[in-house]
Amino acid sequence: MSQPKIRNMEEFATVSGISRPTVSKYFNDPDSVRASTRAKIEAALEKHDYQPNVFAMNQNRRTTKNIGVVVPNLADPFFSEIGRRVELACIKAGYSPILLSSHGSPAMERDNLASLRSLKPAGVLLAPFGRMSDKDAVRAFDEDFPLVLFDANMSDIGQAFVGTDNFQSVDLMVEYLCRSGEPPCFFEMKSPTNPNANKRRAAYIASMERHGQTPDILQAEGAGWNFEEIGSTEGGRFLSARAFSTNTILCSNDRLAIGMLSAAYGLGLRVGHGEECDIRIAGHDDHPFSRFTCPPLTTIAQDYEAIANRAVSELFEMLENEKRLGSRSETVFEGRLIMRESA
Amino acid sequence: MSQPKIRNMEEFATVSGISRPTVSKYFNDPDSVRASTRAKIEAALEKHDYQPNVFAMNQNRRTTKNIGVVVPNLADPFFSEIGRRVELACIKAGYSPILLSSHGSPAMERDNLASLRSLKPAGVLLAPFGRMSDKDAVRAFDEDFPLVLFDANMSDIGQAFVGTDNFQSVDLMVEYLCRSGEPPCFFEMKSPTNPNANKRRAAYIASMERHGQTPDILQAEGAGWNFEEIGSTEGGRFLSARAFSTNTILCSNDRLAIGMLSAAYGLGLRVGHGEECDIRIAGHDDHPFSRFTCPPLTTIAQDYEAIANRAVSELFEMLENEKRLGSRSETVFEGRLIMRESA
DNA sequence: ATTAAAAATTTGCGCGCGTAAAAATAAATA
DNA sequence: TATTTATTTTTACGCGCGCAAATTTTTAAT
DSSP states (O other): OOSSOOOSHHHHHHHHTSOHHHHHHHHHOGGGSOHHHHHHHHHHHHHHOOOOOHHHHHHHOSSOSEEEEEESOTTSHHHHHHHHHHHHHHHHTTOEEEEEEOTTOHHHHHHHHHHHHHTOOSEEEEOOOSTTSOHHHHHHHHHHSOEEEESSOOTTOSSEEEEEOHHHHHHHHHHHHHHHSSOOEEEEESSOSSHHHHHHHHHHHHHHHHTTOOOOEEEEOOOSSOHHHHHHHHHHHHHHTTOOSSSEEEESSHHHHHHHHHHHHHTTOOBSSSTTOSBEEEOSBOOTTGGGSSSOOBEEEOOHHHHHHHHHHHHHHHHHHOSOOSSOEEEEEOOEEEOOSOO | OOSSOOOSHHHHHHHHTSOHHHHHHHHHOGGGSOHHHHHHHHHHHHHHOOOOOHHHHHHHOSSOSEEEEEESOTTSHHHHHHHHHHHHHHHHTTOEEEEEEOTTOHHHHHHHHHHHHHTOOSEEEEOOOSTTSOHHHHHHHHHHSOEEEESSOOTTOSSEEEEEOHHHHHHHHHHHHHHHSSOOEEEEESSOSSHHHHHHHHHHHHHHHHTTOOOOEEEEOOOSSOHHHHHHHHHHHHHHTTOOSSSEEEESSHHHHHHHHHHHHHTTOOBSSSTTOSBEEEOSBOOTTGGGSSSOOBEEEOOHHHHHHHHHHHHHHHHHHOSOOSSOEEEEEOOEEEOOSOO
16 A cells, blocks of 8 residues: 555556566466466565456457356245355456346346347356256257256256255155144145245155055145245145145245144144144244244255355366366255254 | 347447447436437347446446345344345345355454455445444445445444334333333344343343333353244253242343243243243344244234335435545334234 | 538547567476 | 576557447438
């Protein structure tokens, strides 16, 4: 922080006693210059607080240090949580993450990818809508940039996918519920926005049959992202109509379960696994608030940290190898059963 | 979408039959060129899908079209909601919002402002931590860029502030609670991270005294952003110690209230305003999930939409006038009482 | 038709940096 | 010390566009 303000890299190179191209090299990778040179530059940095012009830097670069991160909806705590972890992992690796939410709209997902194009990102981490996504747009993007999908898979798109093993996680829950009481019914959205929902339904059916039970699936009308609202309204309707064949309900995700809990409360039903309880309700995802529902929600915890870290490391591996791998990798982490009072 | 790909503005100008500087002018403001010229350019755009290089554009521009939006914590639904609305309002106005979360850390708030500097934003909308913020950094930023604060105020920083009138909103709640039952105690964090918390405490005291009641404030130990956790643990402790002087508790915000509800449930207390209930619990903010708590939470709704829109319009007014206004404007919107079952 | 105003073009410079190739220097090895 | 190897410097060019001043063309008004 001295008087004469540094205006550009040329001036900074002068005051640090190093040539400009070398300084440029330093900023692209501090380890690529000799230790003594690096020390000189960093000494100068202490005094003069110069930082290269981002726009000029990226103009001629083949690839920038930008990493695009696109999630379907930041208002959903699941995505805000996983987005946060991805963001931090990128910063830690020396990249500039750009976190974009599609606000629940597949059209905006397309727009977000278009915006990212102009930022020449080194790579992109995308949690796609899935079936609702503009498949052509995503595929085209995949061809132009290193792309890693997380949370929701799309067949043959992206160099890698990282998510949760829904079959394992749902089976874990079904097994627990069957063992500890009546077998679960399954409550979900009629037209789910997310491919995981379909996998969970399939997993539920398979798991129930394996346990010699008959699957019972109830689907809520309604579209959009107001899952709590839908869970409450439609779930309440089913509850008061006694539409569930058993006293145990497995919801496709925690947000539906939270709505269902609200409906049960409104109907005066006692939720839980105690003797005096009327029904059991379980969810999936370990939503940040599911610890504080009444009663606390039994659910499956996805390993946010592992998913985020693996997605990032998959991408960075691609970036280092500089070339697309021949094979597409799919990584799924196991879910953990979180036993609380609701089931 | 034709064969010969357009590489730069020069080429695009050629195919559209317009000179490059005029095309440049068009991209900076489509209305600044003659209608016939605009038509020609847009016709060419249909065929050739060219878009200017963002980095080259911003390199020499005095001011970019970037708008920085910084919130303390996107994991908090309040900020994710208001951030979303601000983002959309910016896009609508033809700007490029860059939404940054400080993840609960004032140090990252400082870093975020530093990152924004290098993006030469046309203006910045900041929801600061307040007392915890790096005041010097924010003030310095204010001197270099058009800055509008929202949600939390900092005296004499920013050209404008937009938020909620805590005195009005808390008074509304206190008045309702006093009228409909026992006067409220006040539950809050001992060391709040947000200036609104202090205003709400002061508002509570003032309002209670106006109603001829004695204020009773209980403060929870603990720091950080796990408000539900703190509300549950500390709130539960106070509840079981019968530390509250009345049966009515006004929480400083909804997240604390959600924790408190969870604690009350654990203790077997019936929450609500009915005859058979033990305590009443109320919150503040109309958190997206407060409709689905058990029982649904009585609270104060902040006018997210109005705050976001006003903050954006305040900023854009500054941008148009091109110069800093002499006076600093402060706008606060009234809160609405949302009566549900918890109080 | 003449004039004035508005818009478009031409010309030309420069932004701040990436990058490549060749030359010079330093460090590591024999 | 001589030689090899790794870094750094020099030199030079270009990226894609903003911007300003002067000139020309178009449009509107008289």
